[in-house]
Amino acid sequence: MPDLYSRRSFIAGALTAGMLSSTAGYLFTRRAPVTLTLVTGVDNTGGRNLLINLWNRFHPDVTVEVVTVNSSTQDQYDKFVSTPADIYNLDVIHIPRFAARERITPLRPPDGITLLPPVQRVSQVREDAAQLWAVPFNTDVGMLFRRVTDKTVADPEPTLDTVIAGNRQFTGQLNTEGSVTDEAFVINVLEQALAQDRTILDERGVVSTSLGQWQRALRPLAEALRGNRIVTAAGEENTNAAFTKDTLRYMRNWPVWYPAIDRGEREKAGTVAIRLGRLPIGILGGQGLAIAESSEHREEAQAVIHFLTGMPAQKLLATYGFAPTAQEAYNDPEARAAVPHLDIVRSAVEDAHPRPMHAGYADFARVFRQHTYDYLYRRVELTDGFVEGMQRALQ
Structure with a gap:
């Protein structure tokens, strides 16, 4: 290159x-x-x-x-x-x-x-x-990084479903350690939901308030996390560290990290390239x-x-x-x-789809983070309180 x-x-x-x-x-x-x-x-x-x-x-x-x-x-x-x-x-x-x-x-x-x-x-x-x-x-926009070990082998872009169905070869900002990393978690969860249902957050940032729609859209991610198929990280830097330290195949991150990741990873024996691919719909x-x-x-x-x-x-x-x-x-x-x-x-x-472009976005993000984290990690089912909280934040 x-x-x-x-x-x-x-x-x-x-x-x-x-x-x-x-x-x-x-x-x-x-x-x-x-x-x-x-x-x-x-x-x-x-x-x-x-x-x-x-x-x-x-x-x-x-x-x-x-x-x-x-x-x-x-x-x-x-x-x-x-x-x-x-x-x-x-x-x-x-x-x-x-x-x-x-x-x-x-x-x-x-x-x-x-x-x-x-x-x-x-x-x-x-x-x-x-x-x-x-x-x-x-x-x-969120992008899918992938490690290439042999340029002579066909390397089609995978679907996100395929990636999270793998055996701990994918990492993303799918955990949080407080306010500094909360937003990265919210964005990653939204992207995972959009991979299942592109109407759950539309091209103008209007968010669905259908509880059943959210339950269906987040179920594959919940199953992947509970099956220990994803290497979770809190924040962008920790995601980069997991990708490089464990020589993972895939990573979700922003393109701004590409120069640093590419420069370091190409020096590894066995890695010939780092490529960027699309998510189904990025934030x-x-x-x-x-x-x-x-x-x-x-x-x-x-x-x-x-x-x-x-x-x-x-x-x-x-x-x-x-x-x-x-x-x-x-x-x-x-x-x-x-x-x-x-x-x-x-x-x-x-x-790409934007997050809800509303003066109450910070309150929306707080509600979204609380309910989805509890669902994904504590097995607390999503209820009407989830969608009602989002609606109140965006009034």
Whole structure:
């Protein structure tokens, strides 16, 4: 495969050159230096920080200071709004709550960007589809990693049913150790349910409230767990560790982990490749950059956001494993050469279903996690209280 890691330097160089031709006019219009605060979660790849450093290098009068806030689905809203900010980097599931509480202001995406339809839907302002509550920084979707030991042998993508029916050759975020890993558990359980019934959570995030439908959709997963056929893990990093330590055949994780997993696993004797495949229907993830309603520097904040989400930035982020948000990035020859599995990721994103896009999502996730965990691990049957709790959360 192409040398993914040297391609980063090449694309970063091209991005830097492009900036040089577009910065001077903007800089000469500044009267006083401005420092913008970007509040965000942890960057595990370094890609986001590289882009911000490039911006700061060529915009000394409008610099970005990153404030990293460790948060979970349950507390991101409270932690973020208690931190003064000009720009928020929001998980897509938090956008509705920030919008409903008037914490962010609409803006337009950068020119030359055609967002993939599912990515557009979760960010757009309903009254004006041309405006977004947050410009997607990256999108995301659950993927199936698989270890290849012999490239001469046919290796068709398996079904998820086949994978969980195997003998402890699959691992995913199907356990939890508290609030930090609860959301990963919720997403993985939703994906397992969608593998059985694609209508249980539709393409707009509307969740079924049929108890019988949920009981049928989760029964195969419950049987696999009770039969000890799955290596469960809590959180993404622990899943990676189980996959590598035990040399497992399959893993559910996000594509952003692919560069690190691929680089390490190809050094193992007996592993010739790590490939990405689709789940039947993955859960849509990702982050979006939003302007804080309280910011006194909206024009400057929008310029930063447009730089961080434009085509050159998306090409660079793709080499770090991030799934691009725009159709143009998936069609770009340089990006395709650097990341050969882009077509598979695009297909998965276009068919992905979002979680319920509702200001009450955190309450929904709490209810969903409690009832499904009790069912899967404590053999407590799902009852009407499960669907009634979801309904109350999403009223």
